[in-house]
Amino acid sequence: MYQTKIAGLGKYVPENVVTNDDLSKMMETNDEWITERTGIKERRHIKKGDGNSTAVMGVKAAKIAIERAGISKDDIDLIVFATLSPDYYFPGCGVQVQEMLEIDTCPALDVRNQCSGFIYGMSVADQFIKTGMYKNVLLIGSENHSGGLDFTTRGRSVSVIFGDGAGAAVLTRSDHNGEGILSTHLHSEGKHALELSLKGPSTEHWVPEIIAENPQGDDIPYYPYMNGQFVFKNAIQRFSEVINEGLQANGLEVSDIDMLIPHQANLRISQFVQQKFKLKDDQVYNNIQRYGNTTAASIPIALTEAWEEGKIKEGDIVVLAAFGSGFTWGSAIIKW
Secondary structure (H helix, E strand, O other): OOEEEEEEEEEEOOOOEEEHHHHHOOOOOOHHHHHHHHOOOEEEOOOOOOOOOHHHHHHHHHHHHHHHHOOOHHHOOEEEEEOOOOOOOOOOHHHHHHHHOOOOOOOEEEEOOHHHHHHHHHHHHHHHHHOOOOOEEEEEEEEOOHHHOOOOHHHHHHHOOEOOEEEEEEEEEEOOOOOEEEEEEEEEOHHHHHHEEOOOOOOOOOHHHHHHHOOOOOOOOOOOEEOHHHHHHHHHHHHHHHHHHHHHHOOOOHHHOOEEEEOOOOHHHHHHHHHHHOOOHHHEOOOHHHHOEOHHHHHHHHHHHHHHOOOOOOOOEEEEEEEEOOOEEEEEEEEO
């Protein structure tokens, strides 16, 4: 079987910076309250008229990744697009990317695993490459959260957390054993699905029904809901489990980790995991302070930045881990 390596990385975030102080003008909150609970100082939001969307941001990140991979867009054999905020209910963003990049007909697969979407997408791409079916896979994580958040005091516990942005990776075939993606590990636990969810609009909560049931707008199910403390408790447990699972599968120890890049859900979660594994600051990469939680885009954005800053070098053991809505969680162990 072939090995899968990351040949190119790219990211894109909107230019519009939204600080905690900016949010305090929209709702009852302040910088201290947000920073203490999440570690976030600012995030990026799409601004009306800037031409961005989930698919557009994905394309911008993808172009950088393709160029860095040293291939042509016509060398892409498969597009895998992870998001919870597609431009349309259907079709998915994958086909939009194919059209925007002017790639001749190629398969496009959309992944709906929210915060774990990039890890799930990486696992799918890895299997296609390892079996020899495809050589070059374009994997994208992109989110436009700001278009669907409740920017009032009612929604502050969720709305202060999320930001917009995209990250992309070109995964390609390698004949060298022992390098690239060593393994991926995926899990889900659907009994907790509604603890972090968006119920509508959907086939069970169409817009006309929502309006009819909530004429005063008192209980609007088309804003995200999150049971914050319950999600936090489960996240720290599953992060630890799935990281250990990946290390054990490859005969590695915690001391072998050169860089851990966790999904940027909450800085306090990342710090808890770091302390549990007794990792140094230079062994964990966090950028949630600048971008907030960008869900499926958070890992590729952070991975790209860590690589750009020279914090990931050839031969390093890089661990990616994510937890999110579903509940879903997963990890990837990579030898750079």
